[in-house]
Amino acid sequence: MAKKEKRSVSARRAEMQEQRRRKRMIWGVMGVGGLLMMVSLFAWIRQVNAPQLEDVIMPESLTPPPNADGKAWGPVDAPVLIEEFSDFQ
16 A cells, blocks of 8 residues: 655645636636637627618719808708808807
8 A cells, every 4th residue: 555645735735726826827727718719700700790881872973053152051941941150259
């Protein structure tokens, strides 16, 4: 029968603390790696689902209507009239 190796309590305690430290390190690395994978997956999914240039509806060019004199814009008989007053001081 083999004899048990006798170690001091402090040596066993130091070994257990080292094992715990390694486990915490491994879990920390796995957590950070998982978080990075989730962020990169989220960014990739957003990029894949982003609208393409041909899918974007572009407005017609904003050319002034023929009756625009610099102060008014739009038809003369419009149902809504918006007046703006401003003071830059």
